[in-house]
Amino acid sequence: QAAQKIEALTQKLAALEQKLEQPKTDTRAPQARENNTPTGREYAASRAVVAQATTEALRAGAPLADDLAALKGLGVADDKIADLSAFSKAGAPTTAQLATQWRGLRDKVIALDAPAAGAGFGDKLLAKAKSVFHVTWAGQGAQNSISSIVARIDMALQRNDLAAAVAACDEFPAVAKNVVADWQKAAMQRLKADAAARALLSESISAIGRSSSQ
Numbered sequence: 001q002a003a004q005k006i007e008a009l010t011q012k013l014a015a016l017e018q019k020l021e022q023p024k025t026d027t028r029a030p031q032a033r034e035n036n037t038p039t040g041r042e043y044a045a046s047r048a049v050v051a052q053a054t055t056e057a058l059r060a061g062a063p064l065a066d067d068l069a070a071l072k073g074l075g076v077a078d079d080k081i082a083d084l085s086a087f088s089k090a091g092a093p094t095t096a097q098l099a100t101q102w103r104g105l106r107d108k109v110i111a112l113d114a115p116a117a118g119a120g121f122g123d124k125l126l127a128k129a130k131s132v133f134h135v136t137w138a139g140q141g142a143q144n145s146i147s148s149i150v151a152r153i154d155m156a157l158q159r160n161d162l163a164a165a166v167a168a169c170d171e172f173p174a175v176a177k178n179v180v181a182d183w184q185k186a187a188m189q190r191l192k193a194d195a196a197a198r199a200l201l202s203e204s205i206s207a208i209g210r211s212s213s214q
Helices: 002-020 030-035 040-060 065-073 095-111 121-132 146-158 162-169 174-213
Strands: none
Touching: 040 065, 040 174, 095 146, 095 162, 095 174, 146 162, 162 174
16 A cells, blocks of 8 residues: 555656646746745655655665655654664665574574583483474473574564564573674664654655645
8 A cells, every 4th residue: 555655646746846847837826936946745745755765775775875865855854864874875684684694693592502511411302402393382482491582583583573583682691692682783773764764654645645635
């Protein structure tokens, strides 16, 4: 539905631009016509188009410098794009990239759940079972071992639920939190950027509606 709305807005924006090129048929206020100043509705439509482009660039992991410059030029306040600015020069990590990075960490984290030196055969066998059957045990939410938390993160990433994976990292003991700290920070930055992009698009579409009713 969002994509359809943006497509419709793009078409409307193109029509508005044509009006700017045809002063005789321009229905804006006289002062706006004289100064060739875009109306509030035109600004809102432009922001919506750029906000959608920003969302797509974020999803693709592309740098956001041009999109952020365009948003600023359209009057978007700095605090509205603060969580996007970190990815101005280098694009945000995609969900797939974050999942790949996690797979490179998970074995190091699980190793922290290994039995202590001198542990008996039973403890070693249990530790081995934890690493082998981590997905099977994911539903046992009452367990808060390192391996069970890793399993929940694995499953969250399998269903593209980055927020759940980030939240699960908070359940690790301190020794494991140190290992995943950089990954969790990168994932949180991506989530904040996603939220900022969604908010920009939503506010822009709402602004179009408000300007239409005036």
